[in-house]
Amino acid sequence: MTRFASVLDLIGQTPIIDVSALSPKPNVTILAKLEGRNPAGSVKDRVALSLIDAAERDGVLIPGKPDQVLIEPSSGNTGIALAMVCRLRGYHLKVVLPSNVSPERRQLLFAWGAEIIDSPGAEGSNGAVRLAQSLSADNPEWTFLYQYANPANPEAHYRHTGPEILTDVPEITHFVAGLGTSGTLMGVGRYLREHRPDVQIWAVEPPSGEMVDGLRNLDDGYIPPIFLDNHGAQLLDRRVVVRPRESIEWTRRFTEVGLFVGLSSGAIMAGAVKCANTIADEDSATIVTIVPDDGWKYLSTGAWSDNIDDVVERAKSIIYF
């Protein structure tokens, strides 16, 4: 089908590309699902549409009613996707954004008419969540969809991303994705558990931004409610952390297979490679991994062009997950 009534009809049904040329082992196939193909450019299009549809279904948002305001904390992609959907559905969106996200994200939010509320960069995503919670409490007439806790987030992946993966890759043995809100891992993970109990679910922990984690002590930590609600600790088989340098290296290596992807994709690929390295030579495996977005929003980081030491240093203070 090549003719669509709305840009929202372009969300989902993303292609899966064989990137086994990057696999460290000949007996391990690695396939990447290209979520950058969504119309607002990331996997979060699925989440944004699901959050808004659920709110309209529940009567929290009323299509056509004027002056409805939404507030949402986002490190970028959810805000951008929500901005696009809100523009089409006629809602006013306020995005609480850490001040140190890449400038392209700000531009995209502006393009779709979202209002940006800066949260302190040094407090990272935690700070954005805290500020959105407090603004929402002060303005109860605003709708706070709260992607970190809203079941419509993992539901988008349970209903769509998971089934798409199993249809395209029935031979899947491992699923590897990044841990942000945990929506992708919880939704796809739960779907795969139900239909292919033997599939291993691996989470990639983004490199922790020690400069921007906003913690005064450990009790300021944060676990997304949807991770707890979906029994994330039981759902996952492994959780691996990746380092800044390997994230940049794998972001660059994606270009060897013709893919220009965002920095979180490099981090997730580094995790997929760790996963591949656990497979014995006499076994075979098919790993499906997620490419959350393309590289365009990260050009200002110099990730592809500059000296890697400089890029790693610079990128340590940029939030991208």
Next chain:
Amino acid sequence: MTALVRIPTVLRPAMGGDTSVTVEGSTVGEILDHLTAEHPAVKGQLLNSDGTLHRFLNVYVNDDDVRYLGGVDAPVTNGDEITLLPAVAGGTL
């Protein structure tokens, strides 16, 4: 067994300011016990009273979260690198 333990920024003030320390132990639990014996102020930050990991603390042996490797019983071999990471809403590079 000796492992290198990387200390996150948030715990450094209570642990003498070091970014990493070398600690003896053959399991994650032993390593943390030795660490908290030396720096009693952080004990409540790392472990619950029943000896399990604090809910907002993620511990990695090399690159692997120990919650999926047996928790505090996860084995540590000579030269392993142990990273303590607070659970936060998102990451950066």
